[in-house]
Amino acid sequence: MRNAGLLSGLPLKAALHILDLKQVDLVRFMELCGYSPDQSDLEASWLTIDNWKNAAEYLIKNASGKKDLFFEAGRRSGEFELLGAIEFLPWFLSTPALLIHNIKVILSELDNLLVAHIDYIHFGGCRISFWSNSDEMPPPCYFSFLQGYVLAALELWNCKITGCSGEFENDDTLWVMSFGWEPREFRYRRAMEELLVEPDFFVELFDGLRRFSPSQDKRLNKLIDISEKLRSKAEEKKVTQPVQRSSVSSPNDQYLDLLTPLYDGEIRINRKCEILNANDGALSLLGYSSTDDLCSNYPTLGNLLNRKIDFEDLRKQLRSDRPESRQPFAFEKQDGLMAELLVLLPESMSGSAEENEELSIILRNPSLQPKYSFELGRTRQFLEAIFLNNPAGLQIIDMEGYTIRVNPQLVKMFNLDAHAVVGDGVYNILQDRTLRDIGLSDQLEQALAGDHVILNALRMHNTSKKESPFCNGISHPIIVNVTAYPLKNRSGSVYNVVVSYTDITESYLVQQQLSQIDKLQSIGTLTSGIAHDFNNILGAIVPNADLIIHSAGKSEIIKKKAMAIKTASKRAAALTQQLVSFARETQSDIRTLDMNNCVREAIELIGNAIPKNVSIDFEPDREKLVTRADPLQMQQVLINLIINASDAIPKGGIITIKTHMKQLRSRTTFGGNIIPPGNYVLLSVVDEGIGIPRDVVERVFDPFFTTKEKGRGTGLGLSVVHGIVKSHKGLITISTERNKGTRFDVYLPEA
């Protein structure tokens, strides 16, 4: 009868392993556990709490005064108590069934009158309180020692500790210690193997048992046989060397049964995948009565699975992390029906040398996969939620470039053929040609080597399904920022890489548009500038041609040719005039506007175009400030000034924009321009940046003049600003001081 609950009881067999049964009548003990000698399915026996209570009582009553295992039992108002010595704390922790159902274990340190009380224990952890019956508590170092001792014991039992804590409570009268561990099934096999490495310990354990064995119990006889063998081996070798593992797991070894948890089957195969041995668990999962029976029908693993199995492939698959290797295998049972069983490598065996010739594989009923404790389940949910809901597209790749997982955002972003990318186990991102071409594969290789890699503004584009299941049929380019970072284990080696893709297409396009507008505006300004210079040049050609005509005298040829020069030049002038008119037409859309609104709109527009560490502080005048201007051009002025200011503060900072009404009492000039006295709307853009050097200030408004590196600045920004301000009959002035900052003041006539 199994217990309901997080851990469904303790297998009887486990109890036999754990307890020191030297002191008791084993038969009687077994009876109390609900086991009768004629019961054949010892495997199926699980300790129920009632059984255990009785058995424990029995154990306790029969305990002799020996120090090795000392515990008393008592009953107190419905609660069952076991009293033992504190040294045996770990042993009690290894019997969780004991404690789920309100059996208190109180361990007292006889000398110190210290009492330990196991508050609770479940599949994922436990809590223990300590208090003193005298006035004094032992010092904290005592508890640290105890904590370490318990940890060591738990680790011996192969509990993977996930956390532990210890602190004083209740005004230092109580010490509370708690442990958390990974809620897997108790790894008896591993624990036993550890024990087998120390034969003395093992021999002693079973030696004790020997004294209590009824000869008709074949199981116990087996245990005793084993102990005899070990003892003789130990004596033979005069044990200085631990027993080799290979002798433990050699195919014919009878402890195969002992070493496997009850519900797991184990099969041993050789390089040809021939079945060498199968344990009872495997036999029962597959419906056979003996290994011979199994092997006569299905001599190889391939036979059982009804397909060809390659030893190397199988081993590689079992070692991998990929989801498809976690699928159950379909085994053919004796009755012809199929059993879906998980195939796993035994944990202790991974990486051992003898795996090259023979392999042990575990067969497990998928429904018996350990369930997670509540806390771990919650953590898992939490992490899952983060992975699934992250706005970036996420992808996890393994060391060879195969994709382990992707989140829904990634699937959507690239119109991924998720099945091909993750499920089929064939697609390798490092070999994808389209991704190779854009350099993504190289970056991933770098990440696999341990670097944190960032790729900005990668253009991903694929219209053909055949080329890549990544970017499957997306018809327009997406621009993404890609970050790849390695996941490293404690020893620092990389085991997976997480690739994160952020879609920046929109903001990239906005930036492009802004720069387009910029270019158009500057073409307008340029045209005017060129027209001026051009007209000057023609202005030298035409009158000179004229002079030639006037001094040609009688030479008709000279006159004619000079006329031709004049005509051609005037035609050129007309063309220039057309260009200027055209440029002017596309530029001006003058209307009455409120400067404060204009600034606000520009700030909003500039959004993504400036770095995140730069912020804009707008201090508008309380009054409404009205001027007559082309709103688009005003935006251009603001955007260019802001971008300029943000370039002056590479480490980030604040750009201040102010507006107010300014009355100019006299004519004001700057850089060859002049405005008459009057009322002006003054727009100031201030940064506390690197300032403009003196020799540069004069040239700042020249077209194509830039102090930025090649490719970074067009040099047109400020000349555009200058041109716009001038055409609005305004004035722009600069006030700057090196490393203190720069201030641009734009004066526009008040409307």
Place this chain on the structure above:
Amino acid sequence: MSTRDHHRVLIVEDDSMIADVLGDIITSFGYETVWVSNGKDAINLVETQAFSVAVIDLELPEMPGTEVAKRLKRLIPQLKYIFSTGYSEQEDHIDPNDPGFYGVIRKPFEIIDIQAAIENALSNH
């Protein structure tokens, strides 16, 4: 030639080729021409020399033509001036009501344009 009074024409133009041909043409009308390449030099010159007409480039680099005209007028109140321009947008800054203003010649100008402007300015002398 004697019917023409002796007039001195000041050319304020930063482009030397234009200044050159302008000078040639105006000289061919019978006037004395003096050339300076910027507003400052014009102002300095005018303190010691008299001129009847000034042909001022609107797009001078250091001081705009309109400003030059104003300052010259302060020194020679009866001065007449003509603007030359290669870029018609600059014309917006001109004050057409100023009594010294005698029109604009647009580059590239021909001899007849120059002649008309100068004679217009000097006929009302």
